[in-house]
Structure formats: structure tokens, C-alpha cells
Amino acid sequence: MSSLKKAAQKHIDELVKSGLSPEEAALQAAKSVYASVTAFPGVQSDEFLAAAMVESSKIDFDAPTPQLPGATSAGTPKKKRTVAEQLDQAVKERKQPELFGALEKGEKNPLDTIAAKVSELKEIERMDRIISDMTQMELSLFDIAPWDDDLRAIPNDWGRSAVFTTRNKGQKRAAYDNQLIYHYNKDVEIHYTGIELRADDDELVWQQILEYAKRSAIGVHVYFTLRQLLIDVGWHINPFYYRRAISCLNRLKATSFQISSPRHSRIKGLSLVKEFEIVTDENKRSICQVELSAHLVVLFANDHYSKVIWVKYRELSPTARRLFDWCVTHKSPYPLKLETFRLICGSESTRPKKWSEQTRAACKELEEAGLVKKTWVEKGFIHCTR
Template identity: 80%
Template sequence: MASLKTAAQKHIDELMKNGMSREDAAMQAAKTVLASTTAYPGVQSEDFIAAALAESSKIDFEAPTPQPAPTAPPKKKRTVADRLDEAVAARKQPELFPKGAEKGALTSIDTIAAKVAERKEIEKMDRIIGEMVQMKLSLSDVAPWDDDLRVIPNDWARSAVFTVRNKGVKRRAYDNELVYHYNKEVEIHYTGIELRADDDELVWQQILEYAKHSVIGVHVYFTLYQLLTDVGWPINGFYYKRALACINRLKATSFQISSPRHSRIKGLSLVKEFEIVPDANKRSICQIELSTHLVVLFANDHYSKVIWDRYRALSPTARRLFDWIVTHKAPYPLKLETFRLICGSESTRAKKWAEQTREACKELEAANLVQKAYVEKEAVHCVR
């Protein structure tokens, strides 16, 4: 410490010889010590400070203290929520999209925003269905129809969910395959055994009839005898087995549906649960539970009604033609090839398919379901 004091005093004396007052010389020496310890924090040895004092004459203490160059504030790390908010904002404000992006081209922001919107729609749909269950509403409350009628969702009527393939051809097994739909904006992916208009469609429509007055999501009960009678099938062992096979196929279904009308439905089964249970008289009773999400297919009047006794008597091709017709107030011409795709038919001969469609038109006229139906210029025409 003595050497530091000696060095400081020597430095002050030299400053005073140059005409500086003792007070100013002492102040400059102090500044030198401060500057050295500030510029080199942690290095405060007496020898170091003495050397700094010796060099103090080279320091202009009157000069303004240099300010460090301004640095940009650290960027705030964006969270997932921030990114999603940006995505939604970009959807609402197209000008926020990256410049140069092609019109109509999906950007990463657009994709994220679409997923956010879809998720919100799914949550909204689940919430509404939950409220309907709590209110103990029935399918008939959502889509009322008289007892002499049956119903079919419009998306089912305009798609190849129920096919008209030849009875002698083994049913296909689908593995998340895209089912043809007339509206390209509607996508239906199906996993399960092929469903046919000849039997599965009728059985499902009759099950909906049994369930229409029950609270959504609760069990409904009926006998196979009752089902065969209502569908119009003979009462014998063959048709008992056929009805059971239909119900089991309907239970083993899984549909993934994407539509602008209701966003996305995942894992929908046409029959959620099914088993045979005995009643008090030891008779076999069918116990069935339908998925609560089925109501979405019928919501907002997106379904059509058919006169049951006439409808069930139609051939599969005629029934599928009427499915499409009944969803339009004024049906416009339907190309034969489009109708073939709606039917899920594997017919490869255009002439044969045209003749089969003409026969279906005659059936509809004979059943008084349409005023007029005919094939002309490779299209089906109809007047309801």
C-alpha cells in the first residue's frame, strides 16, 4: 500500500509542476484509479494501479464518456400460442401472407391456421353433442320424420357408402380407403367390410327408426323377428342370419369424414355397440347403441326422407338412384358414369350400365316415387 501512496503522491506532484492545483491533481489521480479498476475489474493490485497513475497524463478525463453501441433488445422467444395466433391472424388478413406466394397455394401459416380452425370446430361439435345428451334429446328432435318414412343423410345418399355390386361377388375389405362422393369437398374414408344397398342400407335405416325416439347415446332394443318384418324379409333361418350379418358389419365400420359443413368426424361407426341379450321371457333381444356423433350427419336438415313401403321394395340400383334424386328439389341431369361411381358399381360395359339405369328409372316411375325418369345423352334425367 505504501508504494501505491508513494506513486500517487509522485503523480500529484508532477501534475502540480505542470501548473495544476493540488485539488485538481488529486482529483485526476483519483479518476485514474477509478478508471483502472473499472476497465479491469478484479485487477486491483498496488503495482497495477501505480502503473495506471503513471499513465494518467495520457487520459483525457474531460472527454465525454464513450457510450457503448446500442444493441437490439433480445428477441422474445415465440411460444406455440404466439405462432397459432399469428396463423389465425394471417387467415383473416391475407396481406400478412409472405410476398410472392402463389394465389391459392398453401403456406405453412395457412396449414397451421386450418388445423387450429378444425380443432376449434371439433371441440365445438363435441360440446354441442354433450349438451344434447345432457338435455336428453333424441335423434327425432334433431331430424323428425313420420313413422311411415325412413331417412338417409345426404352425404350417404350422394356417395358410394352403400354399393350395388353383384351378390355373387365377395364383399371387399376396405382399409381407410376414400369412398366416392359426388361433392369433391366431402371426403369419406372407410375401414370395414363392404356395405351394400341390397341389405345393409335397409337394416341401418330401420335401426335408425327404432332409435329415433330414444335419448341420443342410450341402448335401443328390438327382436330379429321385428326387424325382418319391418324390412320386409321372409321369416326364416336364412334371413335371421342375414340380418345378424348386416348388424355385425354395421358395427365393424369406421368412417373418417371431412366436410365444410361439420369439419371432421373421426372413427364413426354406424352401430357403436351390439349384443344379443335375453329378456324376462328368455327371448333373444338385440341391444344396440348408436354413436352420439351420428346426429351430425342429420343436423341442419342435411338428410332426406323416403316412403318406406315403396322404397324398401326397390332393386338396389333403383334405390341408389332415388337416394341421389331425393336429395335435390329439382334434380339436374346426372352423368351415367357419375351415377355408376355413386353406386360403387364395377360394371365395365357402358351400354349394359345404361340399360340397367333405364330399368331403375322405370321402377321409380312404377312406384310413383318420381313423375318421370329416363336416360338420354349418357345422363339420367328426372322430374320429381
Template identity: 65%
Template sequence: MADLTNAARNHIAELVKTGLSPDEAALQAAKSVYASVTSLPGVQSVVAIAAAVSESSMIDFDAPTPQPAAGNAPATPRPKKRTVADHLDSALDARKQPELAGMPAKGTMKGSPRTAIDDIADAVQERKNSEKMVTTVSEMLQMEMSLFQIAPWDNDLRVIPNDLGRSAVFTTRNKGQKREACEDKLIYHYNQEVEITYTGIELRADDDELVWQQILEYAKHFPLGKKVEFTLYQLCTDLDWHVTPFYYKRALSCLKRLKATCFSIKSPRHSTLKNLSLLGDFDMEQLGKKRAVCKVELDPYLVVLFANDHYSKVIWSKYRTLSPTARRLFDYFVTHQKPYPLKLETFRLMCGSESTRKNKWAEQARGACKELEDVSLVEKSWLEKDFIYCDR
């Protein structure tokens, strides 16, 4: 079937020929869209219907269908407006609470199969959330708000969004292994309700995670969308890396990888984030032989990952000294107020490790637990019967 939008336009054009005004024709066409949603839910794709519903959300569907004007008949008062979304919400509520609508309680128990109306309602809500997110971020940009105003942290701390801390976005694979080139790769996440897909070069906890957290520190007081300047010397110093050509090159490689990231993150907390990059624009200006100035900006939509305190803080002087495996373990611990026991296999998946020897991986996990205790980031951490435990 033709695209819903084009079909609606053609319908409107035909109605205008009968004498209806464009607004009146649009109303009648929208009624037809609603009828197709409720009576023939399989005719259109869920995405197309959701788009039509959202775009028609201001049309009064309880008003009588307009007829071609005949004289100067007095206008009849219209009842309270109900949008397409209102109708869908009512239909969905009736399914969830059929006794309120005088319907038999069928298919309302937990675990009952979903229907087209459920999918459409979810798609409509997703579209609403997406539009709200775009509006909110646009307002933040206009008001020149900074990340610090959304997620404040002290200068001796660094931060990580909980959704990244509980996932395998930053891996612990061996330095000798070539980084994987990912294309729409599904990234493991501890919470099955969160879905992350990634396109770009594999990111690692050993360096990319630290560089990105330090960039967040530089950018936290700057308005979103504005470029932040720092030198490679400054970056290496703050990372506690040696100030040598090797580490300059390493830092620059991290910046390039972070710029070339493309994430899609779907979470119950927010609308789906699409084409999200961990760094926005990036450029470097060489000022003499020994001074290179980097100019970066954050992707404004990163603020969504930090919203509603959904981020965690780490003590930088201790955190940056950890081995990649210990750092990933602490990422899990710090993103939970009271960490649940973590399965050894789940931890391996969160690290993106390709280890196939269970005993060897268990030994690495024990070493990570000891590291965290030694630097006093946790009170106690230990491995017992294939589970990792922690006392914060």
C-alpha cells in the same frame, strides 16, 4: 424437434427457476410458440402448432412479458385480451385483404398458392370445430336428447343422411360376389369436398342400407346412447322379409356388419368425424327358441350427419321394394331438391359397381329410372347422351 408440448413444459420449468410464477412462465412460453408460428412456420408440424394455439387460446398475448417480482410495484392495467387464434386470424385476414393492412396485394388472387399460415389457420379452425362438436354432443347426451329431436320424420318414412346418399357407402355389387374387406378405403362421394374413408366389411344397398334405416326408426325416440330393443321377427316384418331362419340369419349378419363399421368423414359442414360406427353397442338375448331380442344403440356422433336438415326422407313402403340400383339412384335424387343431370359414370361410381360394359350399365340405369317412375317416387326419369335426368 421434440414434441411441442414437452418443449413448452421444459421451457416453462426453466423460466420458473428464474423467479417467474408458473402462470407468468406459461405466458412467456406461449409467446415463444406464437413467435415460432409466425417467424418460423416450417419448424413445427401444422397439427402440433394448431394444438398449441388452441390450448393457449385464453392467454393474453398483448400484455407485457412478466418479469420477476421486484417489490410491491403497482399493477399496470392490461389491454384487451388477444389470443393466439386472434393473431392468426388477423394474419390470415391481412393476407386475404392486404390493402387493409397496408401491404402489397400479392398472392391474394383466387388460385394463388397456399402458405404455412393458411394451413395453420385451417388446422386451428378444424380443432375449434372439433372441440365444439364434442361439447355439443356431450350436452345432447346429458339432456337425453333423441335423434328425432334433431331430425324429425313421420312413421311411414325413413331417412338417410345426404352425405351417405351421395356416396358409395352402400354398394350394388352382385350377391354372388364376396364382400370386400376394406381397410381405410377411400369411398367415392359425388361432392369432391367430402372425404369418406372406411374400415370394415363392404356394405350393400340390398340389405345393410335397409336394416340400418329401420334401426334409425326404432331408435329415433330413445335418448342418444341408450339401448333400443326389438326382435328379429319385428325387424324382418318391418323390412317385408319372410320370417324364416334364412332371413333371421341375414338380418343378424347385417347388424354385425353395421356394428363393425369404422368411418372417417370430413366435410366442409362439420369437423372431421373419426371412428364413427353406424351402430354403437350391440347385443342379442335369446328368449326361448323362437324369440331373440336385439339390443342396440346408435353412435351419438351420428347426429352430426343429420344436423341442419342435412338428411332426406323416403316413403318406406315404396323405397324398400326397389332394386339396389334403383334405390341408389333415388338416394341421389332425393338428396337434391332439383337434381342435377347425373353422369352415367358418376352413378356407376356411386353404386360401387365394377361393371366394365358401358352399354350394359346404361341398360341397368334405364331400368332403375323406370322402376322409380312405376312406383311414383319421381315424376319422370330418363337416360340421354350418357346423363341421367329426373323430374321430381
């Protein structure tokens, strides 16, 4: 990479000496790299080319070209038709055979691949600028996605995916390395690195942390005691649950999500808890200090989240909670296949009859809690009336 940069800079310097402006020289050098890579596939990745194009898109090419000291218009070198200009013409006319050779039927056009990556990088930059602006304005999550104090919020993408599983408590949690997490919508891809998160505890703790942080400026630390956390999630005050809460916080901190969605392009390296540590205040009390990632607001933006009644929601069994996650993220839930619901739960159940029984029990639980009007299983589908 360094040798390529040196060669490009040398080429730019030579072009500037010939009479081109630094901007024109940089553009031509970038196009030359593009042309050479097109001719010799594999020299650089699509990501590299896309990044170079994004950088070149920031240059004001309409600005007048400055004259070199002592140069006159009569003495300005006459520009020849360059390789870069030929490339421009070929791209404009979409002469793929000239550039790439005849493509096989159904084969993806390299131009389209690079254009898509350029678009993605620009969208990421736009999103970063928006989040930076929100941080400078000291906006809070509540400003983006307000909910009442007796409610909690869940991103719709989380309610429709297997981010939080319902696996048996006695089963060891899996360790994931860039694992593709099931999502109902095939256009949404969630890759996860970290220890398996479960609806039984991690989901509750995370939602409560969002509650603590919702009125604080994005990116600012929030503070709470473990005792308060246990009370708010409905757990007993004893050493077992203190340890359980700390384990949840550590797991949430050690998360890394790569999310690709038509709504917000791509989010990389998102952690549900950016920072967590236990500090001592002036009264020598142990206090939890937590910072959430600013990019979390993207999951809630444009009303793409749902609200749950906390005192009822936290008492649900894991399977019932995941079923309600699905139901609450749809205004009028349509029938859901039992097998699809199993995938949303991340369940490893291999007996369809047993899974059907578990789901029926979850349906009954939701009705008794008054969270839905009616929900039932019929002919392999889950039906729900909100």
C-alpha cells in the same frame, strides 16, 4: 414427446421465477416451440402445433399478472424483447421470407396450414360440446330430424356417395382400409374402414335401426327382436334371413368413417352402429341390443337429410334404390351423368351399354312405384322430375 414436455415445463418454471405469470410463461414457451419448429422443419407435426395453439387459446391472457410473493412493482424484472415477441411481430406483418425463406410460386404457406388445422380442431371441440349438451338434455334423433313412422330417413351425404354399393350378390365383399369413398361433391371426403356395405341389405337394416332409435335419447341402448327387424325390412321369417340380419348388424358395427365436410368440419371414427349384442330378456327371448353413435346426429343436422316412403322404398332393387337416394336428396334433380351414377353405386360395370340398360330399368321401376313423376336416360344423362 415426453422429453419435449419436460423441456417446456423446465422453461416455464424458469420464466415464472423471473417474474412472469404461469399463463404468460406457458404462452411464451409455446411460442418458443413454434419458433424453433419454424426454423427446423420436421421437429413436430402441424397437428401437434395446432393442438398446442388450441390449448393456449383457452388461457385468459387479459387477466392481470399476479405478483410473486414479496415482489414490488419497482422490483419487477424489465421484460426484454423475446424470440416469441419477434415471432409475433413477424407473423402480424406477414413477413414470410424472414420466417420461412422465399416460398415457391403456388407453395402453401406453413402459417396458413397451421391456422387451418387450428380452426379444424376448434370446430371439432365445438361439435363435441354441442353433442355433449344434447346428451345431457336427453335429446333424441327425432328432436333433431323428425320423420313420420311410415317414412325412413337418409343423410343427404349418404344419398350422394358410394357408402352403400350395388355390386353383385355373388361377388365377395371388399375389405376397406381407410378407403376414399366416392362422393358427388368434391368438397366432401369420406374415408371408410370396414367391410363393404351394400344397398341390398345393409342400407335397409341401418335405416330400420334409425327408426327404432329415433325417439330414444342420444346414446341410449335400443332393443328389438330379430323377428321384428325381418318383418319391418320386408324379409321372410326363416333361418337364412335371421343369419343375414345378424351379418348386417355385425358389419354396421365394424364400420369406421372419417368425414370431412364444409358443413361440419371433420368427424373421426364414426361407426354406423356403436354397439351390438344379442341379450336374453326375463322371458328368455333373444333380444338385439343396439347403441348408435351420438355423432350420427351431425349427418342429419340442419335438415341435411331426406325422407322416403318405406313400404315402397324397401321393395326397390338396389340400383333403383340408389337412384332414388340421389333423386330424393335434391328438390329439383339436375341431369346426372351415367358414369357419375355408376360411381355413386360403387358399380364395377365396364360395359357402358349394359349400365345404361340397368339404369333405364331402374328409372322404370321408380315410375311404376310412384316415387317420381318421371325419370329417363337420354344422351348419357339421367333426368328426373320429382
